[in-house]
Amino acid sequence: MRKIRIVASGAAVVSLLAGATACGGGESTGGGSSSPKTLTYWASNQGPSLEADKKILTPELKKFEKQTGIKVKLEVVPWSDLLTRILTATTSGQGPDVLNIGNTWSSSLQATGALLPWDDANFAKVGGRDRFVESALGSAGAEGKDPAALPLYSMAYALYYNKAMFKEAGIEKPPATWDEMAEIGKKLSKNGKWGLGAEGSNLSNNIHQVFVLAKQHGADFFDSSGKPKFTDDKVVAAVKQYVDMMAKDKIVAPGNAEYSQNQSLSDFSKGKTAMVLWQAAATTFKSQGMKDSDWGVAPVPVQSGTPGQGQQLNSMVAGINIAVFKNSKNLDGATQFVKFMTSDEEQRLLCKTYGSIPPVKAAQDDEAFKRPELEVLKNTLATSAAALPQVTNESQFETAVGTAVKSLFAKAAGGAAITTADVKAELTKAEQQMASQ
Template identity: 30%
Template sequence: MPRRTASLLSVLSTCALLLAGCANPSTGSAEDDPTKPVTLRFWHGWAEKNEVKAINDSIARFEELHPHIRVKAIGNVTDATVNQALRAGGDDAPDVVSSFTTDNVGQYCSSGMWVDLDPFMKKTGLDKHRVFPTALLDYTSYRGEQCALPLLADAFGLYYNKDAFKEVGIERPPRTMSELKRDAAKLTRRAKGGGYERVGFMPNFRLYENSPERLFAQWGPSYFDKRGKARLAEEPAAREFFATQRELIRRQGGYGPLERFRTSFGDEMSSQNAFLTGKLAMHLDGEWRGRSLKDAPFAWGTAPLPVPDDRPETYGRGFLTGTVVGIAHSSTHQNAAWELVKFLTSDTDQVVAFANAIHNVPSTKAALASPELDSDPAFRTFLRIAGNRYSSALPASINGGQYVASLQDFGYAVESGRVPDLGKGLRELDEQIDADNLQAQN
């Protein structure tokens, strides 16, 4: 299932809950005996019928291996609800928690609401560096504290319409940004009335999964320096990224016409999705999209997103995110809770079965290499992206996704022509990010 970009309101409300209530979080303990009978409370965000079944099947497998541990799962729970419960503590609070919002890991770790998992891994002999890809460890930790582990991942790549490619004589998907700009223009088909029948690649940031950080990942940017200060104005990749996006807009008719066409698209998760209806020839999206394209009226394929022309060796990379899971600081059954977290995140057979069930990317090195994974070639493109050494995730921040929301707002201003001086705009963006981080620390 897609991990949709959180709205600014959602991010800020989560921030407020965490920062206002975590100075003295309810304290649990890791003194419990994990071999004694216990019932754990596991709160998660999955809600679709097939996803809930996959979670329940996972719990059944765990309980078969640990007959003394029962797990009571509650689904469709938001981060805000979880954090309210963790602040309150008590018998009804969860022991194990999961979140789709990797942006908030920095807050989970720094606030103390999710416990540091390194002592549990050391105690039970789990070597995280041998088990998990580096990029996934990066987005589940903050300043050296591993308060979460990855529970499946999402990788972003390129979906393309093979019939449209054949129609205009393009033999393969683009691998560089220059090829993307050329192919996008060639695939764009204007309507007689001045609008569009089809756009080669819609660059506008408000489209579905087109949040700026996902395409920006193809440049491998550094958001912060060693002191934690924002450095986008010093990052040549930032100027290259926005220049590329502006050129994509220009070559396909300009921001205004493209934005008008975008507003005519159907809902992302409906049968009127713009790629499914042929209005987009190429589209940035995650691995889950393939399931909804099984009955598409055209031939389609998947590939990694293109990379900058001067970095061809990085082709195959992509943006990574995913679900994270941890143990509540208020839990009095932390050793038993660790047994559940360890099973869900590191047992190869379990990770593969769960990945196949909900069509997400597995989050361990062994599972990524498993022959038992879904053999669909379109899906395997995303497995390769997840395993690519250049693929990256967003760095954790003390105020969660606030800097991502600031980048998104800046992207909207850039694409619409409201940032005439890109260098000045980036400096102001850095200042805003630093000011927000400083406020979160006080």
């Protein structure tokens, strides 16, 4: 995913998944097209605004129309609405033909039965499975099943830092470990400015950060059977470590507890915070007036040593997938459109524009993907990233645990110290919520 996603409420997710059928794009009155000459496409918000995405995508859709004679009706859906809209479409049949999904939702949406499986025959229509980076396909559905979507834009997390603020504070290089993060962050947190930006009310961002920290502590949120184990001592320690960046280390502004959608990027661009953990942020920084020379990029810190496999993982496998409702009345046109969007040419163009990494191998040869920022992201994806749990109730997991972290940030913002017992209590509620679903 490019933009960090705000997940629908747990109740909505549960009720919609429970009633989900294999309904896909329906008649034209519901958004999906019944004409072989038209398609409807829900794109996720990847750029600085919905309008920016429309300007970026419209010429490409015209290009597809010129090539195939198929007109694409575009709607760019904000992340705050996207999951709910998709889940509603799976039950009503009034959805698009083609849509973008956050890659972490793949298994949950696959379980509804609404999405077209990418078996060998369907892969052949887009040039074959081997065109795609395998790690990106790993976040396209449950293990052992045909993917429910194809990777469209790949990303990983990196640490972005403000060069001028570092120089002013006499800091020569970005932190490589979390202890260094706390030390450097404290030097930068003064005179109304802060060391690190966070988004405490952004449930998905919360999940992404604590997932990585849990891995670094040697923990998982689920056991091998898919049963949640949120109260594992190492999971508790990971969540506490994240919230303590505000509560204990005080390198995150208390107001960040209320941030939910890219406000931390705005603060970074305005010089209010010196560092931010984000995915492929260059396009947003540029749109907000920063020059590429104003900021640097480094791998996300680890507990000790350098990033790598096992407990040295420092990112989730991030990205956007493209999917087809299998009951679309224009399956042939929909698969043609997916082939177009995942073609080498379009991958180079769109990923270059959005600052993401092409999940199509041949497209990565472009010089644009060799600049320092993307080299860090590519290396992270290749050597030190892992997919979020590919469980059928992943979206409920994002809601339950993301909300637990949000509640802890709210307490920290109020000045309360966060104890291990506080963290365990919130995670116990999250685990109970999952068990009841």
